[in-house]
Amino acid sequence: MLDRIFKLERYNDLLESHQRFLEFETCGIHYKQVPIINLLLRKGESTQAELARQLHVSRASVAKSIQRLEKDGYVCRTQDDPSKSSRYSKVTLSVSGYERALAVKSVVEKGELAKFEGFSDEELSIYYSFLERINYNLLKCDELCKTK
Amino acid sequence: MLDRIFKLERYNDLLESHQRFLEFETCGIHYKQVPIINLLLRKGESTQAELARQLHVSRASVAKSIQRLEKDGYVCRTQDDPSKSSRYSKVTLSVSGYERALAVKSVVEKGELAKFEGFSDEELSIYYSFLERINYNLLKCDELCKTK
Numbered sequence: 001m002l003d004r005i006f007k008l009e010r011y012n013d014l015l016e017s018h019q020r021f022l023e024f025e026t027c028g029i030h031y032k033q034v035p036i037i038n039l040l041l042r043k044g045e046s047t048q049a050e051l052a053r054q055l056h057v058s059r060a061s062v063a064k065s066i067q068r069l070e071k072d073g074y075v076c077r078t079q080d081d082p083s084k085s086s087r088y089s090k091v092t093l094s095v096s097g098y099e100r101a102l103a104v105k106s107v108v109e110k111g112e113l114a115k116f117e118g119f120s121d122e123e124l125s126i127y128y129s130f131l132e133r134i135n136y137n138l139l140k141c142d143e144l145c146k147t148k
Numbered sequence: 149m150l151d152r153i154f155k156l157e158r159y160n161d162l163l164e165s166h167q168r169f170l171e172f173e174t175c176g177i178h179y180k181q182v183p184i185i186n187l188l189l190r191k192g193e194s195t196q197a198e199l200a201r202q203l204h205v206s207r208a209s210v211a212k213s214i215q216r217l218e219k220d221g222y223v224c225r226t227q228d229d230p231s232k233s234s235r236y237s238k239v240t241l242s243v244s245g246y247e248r249a250l251a252v253k254s255v256v257e258k259g260e261l262a263k264f265e266g267f268s269d270e271e272l273s274i275y276y277s278f279l280e281r282i283n284y285n286l287l288k289c290d291e292l293c294k295t296k
Contacts, residue, residue: 131156140262
């Protein structure tokens, strides 16, 4: 049974990321930039250094994404202190970026709803309790890894 | 409830890939090269073009991985026809690569077992049936995406 579970988990992951990829393409955004867009939507503004820290990616990779998002009109930068390097400048969504970010968010939410179509509240609760137990097991493994 | 499910799904995914990453590092292999190792373990030998096709990645990316795996002593190449380009040469695991590939495989399997520790057979069946229904929903979305 475990073997079948892993195969189906992998297949579902693949289907999900493929769909997400296509949907983001329709919104005219690269899927790798969605986390930045979502963070800016939540926080209003941020710096490149802060974005890199919160998304657990390198500053170079954030800088590249911001450059692309700026070119595509999603974000704009403001420099409080001109003596500081550009990585300290604030990044914020442009008006059109804000509207498109909301569209991206609604696309994600629609996909998430469709994924669990037909599930009753009770079934969702059971599924959630499984996820909690998997989470417990994974955290236990994590502790073991760290003490090795 | 759906919101909590998505958060926990994402958190579990993150934990799982982080653990896999650390475990592969212990085996001295980059996680990106694991699919190639696994495929060679199953098939015995392959060409770069074949590997690229089966793993749905570019030939350039396979070429880079094979170069690294060859340098690390995991794989060796044989050239049947010297008049042909190197991308037609056969790639196979070396003896030491084969042993290390088995170690990688057992690490993955151990992690998979630990993930479902404490689950009864009946609970695994229920979890599997949830995955089947999610799969059905995702495939339905996929069809919708294609007809758009």
